[in-house]
Amino acid sequence: MGSLRLVTIALLLVGSSALAQTYGVGRATTQEELSRLDISIGPTGEELPLGRGTAKEGAVLFRQKGCVGCHGAAGAGGGPAPALQSKESPEVPIWERERILPLRAPFATTVWDFIHRAMPLGNEGTLKPDEVYSLTAYLLFLNKVIKEDEVLDKQSLPKVKMPIGNDYARLPVWKHGTPRLQGYPY
Amino acid sequence: MDSKRTNRRELLKGGAALAGGLAALGQTPASAQEHDHSTMAIGGAPNDYPMILGSKEEIEYGHRSKYVTSVRIPHPVGRDSPDEFGKVMHVASPLQDSVGVVTPSSLHYVATTRGSYMPDVDPKKHTLTIHGSVDRALTFTMDDLKRLPSVTRLQFIECAGNRHNGRQKNVQESHGMTSCAEWTGVLLSTLLKECGLKGTATWFVAEGAEEVKGASSMPIAKAMDDCVIAYGMNGEAIRPQNGFPLRLCVPGFEGIFNTKYLRRIKVTDRYYMNYNDYGHLDRDPTEAALAFQIGPKSVITKPSGGMQLSGRGYYEISGLAWSGGGAIRTVEVSTDGGKKWNRAEIKATPQRMAHTRFGYMWNWDGNETEILSRCTDEIGQQQPTREQVAKYWNVPFDRNYRVPGLDNSVMPWRVARDGSVTNGLA
Numbered sequence: 119m120g121s122l123r124l125v126t127i128a129l130l131l132v133g134s135s136a137l138a139q140t141y142g143v144g145r146a147t148t149q150e151e152l153s154r155l156d157i158s159i160g161p162t163g164e165e166l167p168l169g170r171g172t173a174k175e176g177a178v179l180f181r182q183k184g185c186v187g188c189h190g191a192a193g194a195g196g197g198p199a200p201a202l203q204s205k206e207s208p209e210v211p212i213w214e215r216e217r218i219l220p221l222r223a224p225f226a227t228t229v230w231d232f233i234h235r236a237m238p239l240g241n242e243g244t245l246k247p248d249e250v251y252s253l254t255a256y257l258l259f260l261n262k263v264i265k266e267d268e269v270l271d272k273q274s275l276p277k278v279k280m281p282i283g284n285d286y287a288r289l290p291v292w293k294h295g296t297p298r299l300q301g302y303p304y
Numbered sequence: 305m306d307s308k309r310t311n312r313r314e315l316l317k318g319g320a321a322l323a324g325g326l327a328a329l330g331q332t333p334a335s336a337q338e339h340d341h342s343t344m345a346i347g348g349a350p351n352d353y354p355m356i357l358g359s360k361e362e363i364e365y366g367h368r369s370k371y372v373t374s375v376r377i378p379h380p381v382g383r384d385s386p387d388e389f390g391k392v393m394h395v396a397s398p399l400q401d402s403v404g405v406v407t408p409s410s411l412h413y414v415a416t417t418r419g420s421y422m423p424d425v426d427p428k429k430h431t432l433t434i435h436g437s438v439d440r441a442l443t444f445t446m447d448d449l450k451r452l453p454s455v456t457r458l459q460f461i462e463c464a465g466n467r468h469n470g471r472q473k474n475v476q477e478s479h480g481m482t483s484c485a486e487w488t489g490v491l492l493s494t495l496l497k498e499c500g501l502k503g504t505a506t507w508f509v510a511e512g513a514e515e516v517k518g519a520s521s522m523p524i525a526k527a528m529d530d531c532v533i534a535y536g537m538n539g540e541a542i543r544p545q546n547g548f549p550l551r552l553c554v555p556g557f558e559g560i561f562n563t564k565y566l567r568r569i570k571v572t573d574r575y576y577m578n579y580n581d582y583g584h585l586d587r588d589p590t591e592a593a594l595a596f597q598i599g600p601k602s603v604i605t606k607p608s609g610g611m612q613l614s615g616r617g618y619y620e621i622s623g624l625a626w627s628g629g630g631a632i633r634t635v636e637v638s639t640d641g642g643k644k645w646n647r648a649e650i651k652a653t654p655q656r657m658a659h660t661r662f663g664y665m666w667n668w669d670g671n672e673t674e675i676l677s678r679c680t681d682e683i684g685q686q687q688p689t690r691e692q693v694a695k696y697w698n699v700p701f702d703r704n705y706r707v708p709g710l711d712n713s714v715m716p717w718r719v720a721r722d723g724s725v726t727n728g729l730a
Contacts, residue, residue, distance in 0.1 A: 140498050143451050144442035147433050152441060155433055155568055158509050158519065160576045198388055213587050223582050232579040236516035239389065243517075286585050287592035289575070292523040294530075297629060297685050298597035299590060304688040304696070304712065 157243075159231040163276030166230070169247030170271040173264070176256025179249055183238045193260055199239075203260040212281045220257035224286060226270075226278035230254045251275070374401040376411055380465070381477050391421045394465070396480025399605045399624065405458065405652070405659040407483035409538045414545045415463045415481065415559055416514075423514050423565055427541075427549040430513070432495075432533065436571035439500030446535065446549055452490045455532060458658035460484040460626045462598055463559040467711040470729035474609035478715060478727070482601075482626065484659035485546075487553050488536030493528045496571070501528075504573040510552045513565040519578040520561050522554060524571065530555050530656075533566065555657035556597050556628030558710065594709020598628030600687045601712035602635055602662070602679040613723035616670035621648075624659045627681035631655060634680045635662040641674035641716070642689065648677065656682075674716045674728050689714045 147155075159165050180186060180193070188199035195201025206215040215221060220229045234250045236242055245253070255270045264270075264278060290300070297303075356362065378385035379396040386393045397413040407413075416422075427446045435441035466481035501524070508527050511519040522531075532553040535542060542548045547564030554561040560580055575581065586592040602625035607613060621639070625632045631654040636645035651661040662677070678687040690713045694701035697708060707713050716728025 141452060141494075142498075143448050144444040144495075144498055145448075147435055147441035147443045151433065151443065152435055156435065156570065157517065158511070158570050158572075158576060158578070160572060160574065219579070219582065222585070223577070224585070225577050228577050228579060228582050235519075236579070242515045286587060287589040289523075289584075289596055290589070290593045292525055292596070294525070295630065295683055297683060298599055298709075299593040302590070302594075302696070303684075303686060304599055304693065 157231070157235050159227045159234070161225045161227055161276065163227050163272060166227070166272040166275060167247040168272060169251050170269055171248050171250070171252030171255050172269055173252075173255040173259035173266045175248075176252035176254070176259070179252055180256055183241075183245070183249075183253075185238060185253075188239060193257060202257055204262075208262050208281070212285065218261065220254070220263065221261040222282060224280055224282050224284075226254065226258060226263075226275050226280060229257060230275060233257075374398040374411065376413070377476060377480070379413075379415075379477070379481055381472070386421075392416060393421070394463070394481070396476050397483045399475045399480055399482075399603070400608055400611070402605055402624070403622075403661075405484050405624070405661050406538060407485055407659075409485065409540070409543050409546060412483040412485060412537075412543075412546055413461075413463065413481045415465070421514065422544045424544070425513060425549055425565055430549055430567070432550060432566060432568070434495055434499050434569045434571070436508070436569075437502040437505040437573055438496070438571050439502065442495075442499050444495065449490050449533060449535060449550070452494055454488055455491055456486060456488040456536070457532065457553075457555075458484060458486050458655045459532075459553055459555050460657060460659045461553075461559050461562050462601075462626070462710075464595060464710055467707070468713070468715050468729065470727060472609070472727055472729075474727075475603060475605050475715075478609070479603045479605075481559075482624075482659070484624075484626070485537050486539065487532055487534040487551075489532045489534035489550075489553070492531035492533055492552070492569075495533060495569075496524075496527060499571075501571065505571045507572045507575055509568075509570045509572060509576045509578060510561075510563040510566060511568040511570070512547075512563050513567040516579075517567075518560075518563065518580055519576075520563060520580045521572070521576045521578060522557070522561055526554060526557070556630075558595065558598060591708050598626075598710055599712035600627035600629065600632070600679050600681045600685045601625070602632075602677045602687055603715045604637070604675055604677050604717055607675070607719070607725045608717050609725055609727050611725045613668060613719065613725065615723065616668050619666050619668060621664045621666050621675060621677075623648075623662055623677050625662055625677070625679035625687075626657070626659050627679065627685065628657060629685050630657070630682040632660040632679050633682050635660070636678050637662070637664040637666075638676045638678075639664075639666050639668075639673060642676055642714075645678070668719070670721065672721050673719050675719060676714050676716045676728075678714050687712055687714055 188197045189202050190196040193202030204216050204221050233253050251270045258264045259266050376395040379394040393416045395414045397411050431443050431445055433443045463481035468478035472478040505524050507521050508524055509519050509521050511517055534551045534553045550566040552563040552566045604623040606622045621637055625635045635648040637648045638645050648662040648664040654660040680686045690705050691701055693707050694705050718726050718728040
């Protein structure tokens with residue numbers, strides 16, 4: 119922070135206004151902290167850790183980790199948590215099928231991200247990267263998105279073609295003082 | 305006076321003496337007071353009411369009157385809340401009893417979904433980290449945040465599930481998933497300037513510290529406009545149910561964006577498609593747009609469903625109006641089922657994205673009728689009737705027609721000849 123302050127002062131002296139508004143409060147986040155804290159996995163998958171997994175390994179984990187208790191055997195549902203396996207055929211248009219994360223998500227990275235941050239119940243955040251890759255592969259396999267022997271890793275996961283493709287609405291550009299929908303008076 | 309004070313102090317010395325004193329103040333048999341005025345220790349006039357004991361609790365944090373019993377209820381009606389995991393909790397605020405615009409923190413609506421329950425955050429350990437498409441990632445302690453310039457603003461927060469239908473009995477069931485509090489904190493723009501935004505910064509992801517670490521993508525334009533990193537709510541620290549110790553307030557956006565237990569903000573170059581974002585996905589671009597910024601909305605809270613008018617004559621019709629588009633400009637009330645609309649009185653200067661209290665003096669003639677309210681916000685958006693929405697989308701209309709996106713349609717209350725008030729959609 120000391121050197122940062124000096125830089126700020128130096129820039130102030132040469133008349134920079136962009137940094138003039140800062141207060142120098144807060145400390146620099148360390149790389150170690152960032153690698154621990156940054157659990158967001160965006161669509162490019164750039165944050166994904168090393169590791170690998172397949173649906174076969176995931177099927178074992180799905181029982182071992184207690185997923186069955188809430189999501190049902192092979193994610194068929196029936197328990198207190200949502201079903202994770204579609205009952206509809208892949209021929210049915212995606213928007214007419216169930217709203218199931220490993221089916222409806224536009225990116226497989228969302229599935230990986232959510233399992234990693236939020237599962238399993240009561241032990242959130244304890245799964246190792248290989249286990250998350252395996253469980254993601256298993257859920258995608260259950261929904262006929264990938265084949266059973268397909269290996270998911272940092273490179274292959276972001277490339278998985280999800281059934282929804284581009285068939286979903288993007289949010290409009292938000293601007294201050296604009297209606298929520300252009301042309302809609304209400 | 306001096307000797308009287310001494311006597312009172314002596315009386316108050318011991319707990320037993322205190323109890324005895326209170327008995328003398330209010331609970332002495334009426335006969336003693338009537339016939340023996342000369343021996344009363346304090347005063348000659350009997351008190352109207354018994355006294356509340358000045359207990360430690362009463363001194364330290366206080367209680368409301370035992371006669372005030374207004375409470376939150378599970379939402380929607382019929383669903384267990386908390387659920388069987390003790391995790392999903394949706395509770396609705398008792399709007400029928402509300403006055404003014406501030407919802408007491410203890411009555412603020414709560415919605416936790418997708419497994420979120422309350423973390424017991426130690427504010428001394430809690431930090432907020434901002435990183436991603438910034439010149440320098442920074443971590444702020446709670447003390448750091450309180451060093452920075454603060455803002456205090458009223459802001460409503462409304463759940464996307466705040467829809468009304470004919471099955472609901474009262475305004476708590478139909479509209480109770482909205483609340484308004486006074487939030488205090490630091491502008492997110494202040495923190496982002498500390499970090500320095502890169503040119504690629506177009507979105508940001510806000511993440512909470514609860515067990516699912518709920519995260520949502522929002523446009524960086526909103527972050528720079530009016531988002532507040534709040535540590536205060538209604539003059540004290542935010543309560544755990546509302547996001548202690550830190551909550552992202554996103555004025556006018558659907559409730560879920562107002563991230564509780566805020567621990568991290570990642571500035572990004574794209575929509576990040578978090579689980580919460582995926583939950584917002586829609587096929588139709590119009591529906592997607594309608595599920596982001598909350599539209600103009602109002603409701604009459606009194607008289608409303610379940611209430612009883614005592615007879616013909618004057619009643620103040622009172623209600624709340626709010627909009628995600630800015631401040632409320634006008635509110636109109638109809639007392640004849642929507643044929644004639646009358647300008648309502650707005651009770652204080654309307655604030656942007658805040659509940660606004662309105663009133664209209666109504667002289668009820670004793671006939672059956674319907675009372676309704678509608679509002680217009682500062683950018684000209686007007687709250688629609690359900691019929692108007694159906695007409696706009698060119699779809700058949702019936703009383704249980706589902707409004708696309710967040711439901712901001714007009715709510716009718718039916719007044720019967722006997723003075724009973726019921727849901728006009730039923």
